[in-house]
Amino acid sequence: MNRFDDLLAHAATVKDRHILDLFAADPDRAARFSAEFGSWFFDFSKTNIDAAGLKLLIDLAEKTGVAARRDAMFAGEKINETEGRAVLHMAWRNFRDTITVDGHDVMPALRDTLGRMQDFAEDVRTGRFTGQGGRITDVVNIGIGGSDLGPVMASVACTSFADGPRLHFISNVDGAHAHDVLSGLNPETTLVIVASKTFTTIETMTNAETARAWMAAKVTDPAAQFSAISTATDRTAAFGIPPERVFGFEDWVGGRYSVWSPIGLSLMIGIGPGYFAEFHAGAAAMDRHFREAPLAENLPVLLALVGIWHNQVLGHATRAVLPYEQRLARLPAYLQQLEMESNGKRVSMDGADLPWHSGPVVWGEPGTNGQHAFYQLIHQGTRVVPCEFLLAARGREPYLEHQHLLLVANCLAQSEALLRGRSLAEATEIMAKKGLTGAELDRQARHRVFPGNRPSTTLLIEVLTPFTLGGIVALYEHRVFVEGVILGINSFDQWGVELGKELALALAPVLEGSSEGAGKDGSTLGLARRIRAARA
Numbered sequence: 001m002n003r004f005d006d007l008l009a010h011a012a013t014v015k016d017r018h019i020l021d022l023f024a025a026d027p028d029r030a031a032r033f034s035a036e037f038g039s040w041f042f043d044f045s046k047t048n049i050d051a052a053g054l055k056l057l058i059d060l061a062e063k064t065g066v067a068a069r070r071d072a073m074f075a076g077e078k079i080n081e082t083e084g085r086a087v088l089h090m091a092w093r094n095f096r097d098t099i100t101v102d103g104h105d106v107m108p109a110l111r112d113t114l115g116r117m118q119d120f121a122e123d124v125r126t127g128r129f130t131g132q133g134g135r136i137t138d139v140v141n142i143g144i145g146g147s148d149l150g151p152v153m154a155s156v157a158c159t160s161f162a163d164g165p166r167l168h169f170i171s172n173v174d175g176a177h178a179h180d181v182l183s184g185l186n187p188e189t190t191l192v193i194v195a196s197k198t199f200t201t202i203e204t205m206t207n208a209e210t211a212r213a214w215m216a217a218k219v220t221d222p223a224a225q226f227s228a229i230s231t232a233t234d235r236t237a238a239f240g241i242p243p244e245r246v247f248g249f250e251d252w253v254g255g256r257y258s259v260w261s262p263i264g265l266s267l268m269i270g271i272g273p274g275y276f277a278e279f280h281a282g283a284a285a286m287d288r289h290f291r292e293a294p295l296a297e298n299l300p301v302l303l304a305l306v307g308i309w310h311n312q313v314l315g316h317a318t319r320a321v322l323p324y325e326q327r328l329a330r331l332p333a334y335l336q337q338l339e340m341e342s343n344g345k346r347v348s349m350d351g352a353d354l355p356w357h358s359g360p361v362v363w364g365e366p367g368t369n370g371q372h373a374f375y376q377l378i379h380q381g382t383r384v385v386p387c388e389f390l391l392a393a394r395g396r397e398p399y400l401e402h403q404h405l406l407l408v409a410n411c412l413a414q415s416e417a418l419l420r421g422r423s424l425a426e427a428t429e430i431m432a433k434k435g436l437t438g439a440e441l442d443r444q445a446r447h448r449v450f451p452g453n454r455p456s457t458t459l460l461i462e463v464l465t466p467f468t469l470g471g472i473v474a475l476y477e478h479r480v481f482v483e484g485v486i487l488g489i490n491s492f493d494q495w496g497v498e499l500g501k502e503l504a505l506a507l508a509p510v511l512e513g514s515s516e517g518a519g520k521d522g523s524t525l526g527l528a529r530r531i532r533a534a535r536a
C-alpha cells in the first residue's frame, strides 16, 4: 500500500478518456479547474483531472501533512534535516514579519544588510561610487548555480525596468566565458560582484581570480572595484574585499532560493532598489497566499498536485515549461535547478529508498521558438509531455502590441492543438481536397494525424513586472516544496552534486601528468591520455 494507490486506481479507470469529453460533460469545467490569486491565474482544466481525481489529490496533500510542514518551514524549524538547517529564504522578501531562528529574531540583521545593499546600489547607479576610470558602466556578477541563475533569469525578465549599468554574468569555469564577457568591457568602469554562498566554489573562485588579474592590468587597486556576497565573511576578507562592500546572509537561505537575498545585488543595481522591492513584494504576496489559502484554492499546492498527477500517477517523466514571453527565456534553466536539484532525490527523508519516482525532468524554451524546434515531438511523439504554458496578456511595448497578440494566439493555439488533435478523418478530408486518392491519400493522411488529448496548463498574468515575476518565482518555489513533502524527500539539500566535484579535483593531476590515476577506469584514463597528448 503506498500513498499513491488510490490515485493510481482512479487513473487506471480514466486514463483513456478524452479531456475534450470532460469539457463537453461540464460547461463550467474551465472555471472549476482553475484558480486565481491577485495577478496570477492558473488554468489546469486541459488535463485529465476530474472532480474525483482532484479530491484524491487534495486528500494526498492533507494526509502527507503539507500544511503542517509549511507552517514548520515558516516557523523556522530545521526542516532541512540532512544539513540541520532552517529554510527561510522567505525572510528576505518580507520585512514586516518577525522571524526567529534558534529563538533569535533574524530580521534586524536582514534589514541592516538590505539597507546597505540599497545604499550601495544607489551609489553605483548615481555615480557616488565610481570606478578608477569614472562612473560604473558595467557590472559583472561572477557566480554559478543559485548564485547565477536567479540574477540572470530575473535581470532578463526585468529588461524593460533596467536603467542602471549594464549587467553581465560569468558562471562557467570554461575560460571562454570570462574571456567573452570581460574582453568587451573597460576595467576602469566595471564593478565585479563575486557571488558565492560558500565562497569556495571552484568555478566562481577561479573566475574571480581571472577577473582580478584582468582588472589589475588596468587599475591600481582592483579590490576597490570588487564586491562580495557570501555567508562566509572570513573568506571574502581573505580574498581582499573590504567589509563595507561585503553583503552577508545566513545558511538557512538555500543557493537556488537566494535571488531575494544579497545574491540579487546585481539585479538591484540594474533595476534600482524600488523595483527590487516590488520583486520582493510580489513574492511576499505569494507567500501569504500559500500560508493562508485553503489547499483546494492554493496555487502552489495546485501546481504541485497537477505535477504529481502527471509524473507519479500517470508516469510522464518530463514536463515542458513554455513561457510565451521572451523575457522569461532563462526561466526554464532557472527552474531546472530549482526543481531538479530540489526534488531529484533517490531516498526519502529517513534515508530509505524512495518507493516512487522523484521529481520530473524539467525543460523548455520560450514560445514561439520552441514551436519551430521540438514541438513536433510534443504533438506527435509517442511519449506524452505535459506542457506548462506561461503567458502575459499584455506586452510592455505598446507599439508592438500587434506582435504580442500574435504571440498570445500562438500560445492558446498550441494548448488547443494538444487538447483537440486532428483525427484521421479530418486529416483525410484535408488531403483529399489537395487531390490525393487511394493508398497515397491514406498514407499521407496518417502522417498528418495529431492524437490530441495531451495535457497542458496555463499560468496567465496580466503583464510581466518585477512584482508579477516575484510571485511567479515564489509560486514555483512553494510548488517544489509541496511536491517534496508529498514525495517525502528533503528538497533543500543537494548531495548529488558532490561526487563529480571531488573527482574533478582528483583528475586535475592526472591531466597534468603528475599522477598515474591508479584505480581509474580505462575510459577515463584513455581520454586523459589523449587530452594530455593534445595539450603537450
Ligand SMILES: O=P(O)(O)OC[C@H]1O[C@H](O)[C@H](O)[C@@H](O)[C@@H]1O
Pocket (backbone or CB within 6 Å): 144, 145, 146, 147, 195, 196, 197, 198, 199, 200, 201, 204, 255, 256, 341, 494, 497
Ligand atoms: O553559491 P555557491 O556556494 O558558490 O554555490 C553555487 C552552487 O553550487 C553548488 O554545487 C550547488 O549545486 C548549488 O546549489 C549552488 O547554488
